[in-house]
Amino acid sequence: MPLVISDASPLIALAKIRQLHILKKLWPEIIIPEAVYKEVVIEGREKPEVEIIEEGCKVWIKVIPVKNRPEVEALQAILDEGEAEVIALGQEMKADLLLLDNREPRIFARNLNLKIIGTIGIVRLAWQKGLIKEPLEEINKLKSKGFWISDQLFEQIKKEIVKIKSSNHP
Known part of the structure; x- marks a missing residue:
């Protein structure tokens, strides 16, 4: 099973259009770092899409803490905490794929030879696999x-x- 780590943006975007389930169909388990959970579920508590994401966290979205805090702190000089943790966790766990939308973290991830896909790529892949x-x-x-x-x-x-x-x- 591929190891897939997601930033907040793809989760939020897909939940907003009621398509979060396509992630589960593409990859049976998605990992998010603690900062992404905090950003999406705790700080985003009032947003309507949060309930869908929180339900996923009980079943197929797994929250894992980053061990390499110095790496996160170094990345936070340029990226937000969630993006920094996604990249650091991707390196730690030797992820097969990172779900990232924003330009800067995508550039960093590519420079570290981490494979990435964004929300639009996820929609395209889901279509190619007959999910939408x-x-x-x-x-x-x-x-x-x-x-x-x-x-x-x-x-x-x-x-x-x-x-x-x-x-x-x-």
Whole structure:
């Protein structure tokens, strides 16, 4: 089973559009560091999507503390605590995949040879595996809930999906 560690953003974004369950279907267990749990569940207590994430934490989302605190502190010079803990835990546990959306932590993770995927990539992967029917509809839902995606990336994804759909249906 692949070792997958998530930052807050993919959890929150997918919960907002009622698609958090696709993570469980893609990866039976997701790990989050304590800072991500604190950010999402404790500090986000009043947000409607928190209940869905908290339920996941009781079953398939596992909270694991980071042991290498000096690494987290060094990363926090540039990243927020959750992102720093995701990367540090990814290194500690030799993660197969990190779920990260923000640019800076993605760059750091890549420089450390950690494999990453963001929310949009998760939606695309879920579509490719037949878990969702209309990826562009889900991406538009994300945008309507405040998830930022550049116009350039949106157009690129749209072209890719249209190309795949047309090659599968002559």
